[in-house]
Amino acid sequence: MPEFYRNVIYKNLRILHLILLLVFCSLSAQKAIPLDTLKLKEAKDMLADDYGSLYIYKNKDFSFTKYDSLGKQIGKMMFTVPFKVQGVQNPLSVPLFSENAQELKYVDQNMNEIQRVDFKQKFGFIKMAYAEDLQQLWLLDESTKRLIQYNFRNETTINSYPFDASFDDLTDLLVYENKIYILTRKQIRVYTFKFEKIFEAAIENGKRFRRENETILVITNNSVLKYVPEKEMVKIFGDPEAQIVDKNTLSYFEIKANKLYLYDLEKNEEAKLQTEPDQPDLKQKVTEQDVEQSAEKPAQPDSPEGKLEKKTQEIEDENSAESSLQKLIEDSSEIQSVGV
Incomplete structure (x- = not known):
């Protein structure tokens, strides 16, 4: 068989191999976590820390429950009013x-209360609070339209900034590197401390921020978005059928049909790398030879070579596992009979 035809067949076999590899890797990246579906039923929110522990918040009874990676309950809190969980990246102090x-x-790792900060006696009406660390808070005071930096350890106000933004439908607040991040169910907005808007983008069902070093993420009902500074929001994970999603350092989590699934980030990266395997020397030489020949004498559209190249391109564009080796050989034989 001529080298040209062998090269075409090799290309299509490689495409078929990559398709099967992608399917296998995508399936192996997903893992069901054995958590009782009754525990996930009516969950309003879910968070996962880097130790694999899961936190389920239910708005029905205002309960906040922590489970280990095997589904065993570690602790539980019952509230009389709704509470918003900022994040569980530090499980020792949530x-x-x-x-x-x-x-x-x-609350600590066993869901015991270790600190309480009361705003009623010192401020007007706090719409949202962001705990920067274990002593400083950022507070949005709706009554005075101000952003307040507050040290709750010694009960002192460090700074106060005029902030006459809309507080309607506010879901989260984050302050980082002299930037103020405001999240609503429909938008993300980024401001300077001078109340200058530097970014705005539409978002569906925005829930909360998550910061990983210098990266700012937005968690929605069924997706995780990454903020590209002052440019755009990029979806890095999503499932339209998911009820709740979250992320820790190593994995994505989702609740779908009252079942909990984990997507390993490392396996997803391996899948991406495996889709670009090293080329064998023979394939590389044949390809370079074809390129040189094509540069010297392009194939005419009506010539047998042109028809074969067009047919090959159609098969590659379809990118389908139904393109078999036998079908390609039959097409090659048909074109040969025309005049090759």
Whole structure:
């Protein structure tokens, strides 16, 4: 068989191999976590820390429950008013804010309260609070339209900035590197401390921010978005059928049909790398020879070579596993009979 035809057949076999590899890797990246579906039913939110522990918040009874990676309950809190969980990246000190109670709590790894900050006596009406660390808070005071930097350890106001933005439908607040990030269910907005808007983008069902070093992420109902500074929001994970999604350092999590699934980030990266395997020397030489020949004498559209190249391109564009080796050989034989 001429080298040209062998090269075409090799290309299509490689495409078929990559398709099967992608399917296998995508399936192997997903893993079901054995958590009782009754525990996931009616969950309003879910968070995962870097130790694999899961936190389920239910708005029905205002309960906040922590489970280990095997589904065993570690601790549980019951509230009388709704609370918003900021994040669980530090499981030793998890901040929870209640707009109704006008207070912020910290709980430890066993869900025991270790700190409470009451805003009622010192401020007007706090719409949202962001715990920067274990002593400083950023507070959006709706009554005075100000952003306040507050040290709750010594009960002192460090800074106060005029902030006459809309507080409607606010879901989260984040302050980082002299930038103020405001999240609503429909938008993300980024401001300077001079109240200058430097970025705005539409978002569906925005829930909360997550910061990983210098990267700012937005968690929505069924996706994880990455903020490209002052440019755009990029979806890095999503499932339209998911009820709730979250992310830790190593994995994505989702609740779908009251079942919990994990997507390993490392396996996803391996899948991407495996889709670009090294080329054998023979294939590389044949390809370079074809390029040189094509540069000297392009194939005419009506010539047998042109028809074969067109047919090959159609097969590659379809990118389908149904393109078999036998079909390609039959097409090659048909063109040969025309005049090759």
